[in-house]
Amino acid sequence: MDAIFQNLAIGFSTAITAYNILWVFIGGLLGTVMGMLPGLGPATGVAILIPITYGMNPSTALITMCAVYYGAMFGGSRASIMINTPGDASAIVSCFDGYPMTKNGEAGAALAISAIASFIGGTIGMLFLVFLTGPIADAALRFGPAEMFSLMLFALVATITLAEGSLLKGVIAMCIGFMLSTIGIDALTGILRFTYGVEELQDGIDFLVVMIGVYAICEVFKNLKNLETKYNLDSKSIGKVWVSWPQFKKCIMPMLRSSPLGFFVGVLPGMGASIATFMSYAMEKNLSKTPEKFGKGAIEGLAAPEAANNSCAAGAMVPLLTLGIPGSGTTAVMLGALMMLGVKPGPILFSQYPEIAWGVIASILIGNIILVIINLPLAIPLVQLLKLPQRVMMPLILGMAFMGTYFLNYSSFDFILVMGFALGGYIFSKLEIPLPPMILALILGGTTEQSFRNSMSLSDGSLGIFFSKPISVTLIALAGLSLVYSLLKRRKHAQ
């Protein structure tokens, strides 16, 4: 326990500097705006805003990205509440009761409880993060190549089975991610692979190029059809952005129940915030004495998913910080940006750079406080941004995305790649091929292959090494169970 408090003290001493707090404020505000605008989720927000972190030290960069992430989570529900259009998938559930509250003349209360629940969820998530990261990172330090390979395998299988749509399409997406990850010089033998004579591919494909293509620019492509969409926003009827005590009292237990649920869903790779919000909504509806009010403006139906959403974001930081495995699209982008700054998240981060790891954890609490301050008094001016037409926003997003691309390697070749990936992402969306397995395989591809090859060298070519270590066997069994469960569920669904 003492060690935790010591680490937290290191974290707060890193996070509480005027410079870092300024960036938490800027990142949180920009993230709120990004999350609020329909079609732009936290992953797109972080991808577009990566350039602002380039001149920073790794601690400030990660703290800023976390602020953007959290800001996007706070902001995501604004559009759900005001115009019945979710900012991203995790804010869909907020439409169920948020928009009916607006129609019932309770927009102010809806905006307030969404910010308060986000704050409570984020803070509870942060507390879990404090107590869980240390033991997990310590355990992960003892992982050998076989355990690492099994862990990657489990993360990938979990992502495939939880991805929407066909399981086989998830496998295809994963294979494409692995294919991309193997392009360039082989780290173990120095042989050029899959470069097809293109010199620029020798160093491999920077996965931030892929992220900017498939998240930021592809989003612009998808939105080209809706450039003239106008939202019916009546900001004058919002009233006071606050909740009464009876309203708050109704939400206390739903928020306290949904926060741990959201956190543990966030820890699992591939389980996005959208799953956490749907689960918490269903749970509260089942537990409610008045389930018939859900969907008609029940304030607890808004508070529960909002709390789950933000604690899920804290949960997603667990695999990222302790194992170097991104649990969501947003943490994948953050991982890429960190690797550009020369920091590789994982168990070593906690022993080698405790100020970064714990600074980020401490900054989550600071970010939550700043965000609730931004989102309560500034709620009305912020929702005015929903009046900004897509046709003005999209060129700005393209401008930022290209700027981010240039900063990666200062190479014009990356512009060709980024456009190719944007088109690829658009084709994937037309074919309904899920992106998360591809992104995860691309990021984990190098480590997965190296762990596999190292394990095979250690065992003289025997696959038995993966079944001779308890952790490895457990992870492989979990991967198998996840696959079987998913197959049975899909079969039942098909029937």
Add this chain to the structure above:
Amino acid sequence: MSKNFMSGLLSLVLGAIYFFTATQFPEVTAGDRTGPKLFPLIIGSVAMIAGGLLCVLDRRSGKSKPIEWGFVADRAVWSKILVIMLLGISYGLVLDSWGYLVATTIFMFCITMLINRGHFVQNLLISILFPVVTYAAFAVALQLSLPRGIIENMLPF
């Protein structure tokens, strides 16, 4: 063609090219028992098997969903995508030689005129303000390196 069949076919073709390319790698196993071939061969095989299975299951299921490319109905969207791609690649090619401010102003003007049609003054303002604000933020305030052209070289910072 259905969504699943097309996805399967794509995986089959990519997997086959990938697999064939991997077979051409030299055998190097010094200090590395499996060499650079095995992992790609496994991935290529899995891609081909998954792709083939998806194609077969799609034909058997009888519930195929056709791909909605929208080449005709969304002709305007596709042409915008094509123009954005060409503009993006051209922007990357001229950025170093023209400098950030000139290249970005022209790029943003073309993009805004494409996406935000009929708002000339608004587009002109965005095209000028975006590069100026981002240059001030990134090159001046954050001290990041942006390509310097004629205009940037005249600036005192």
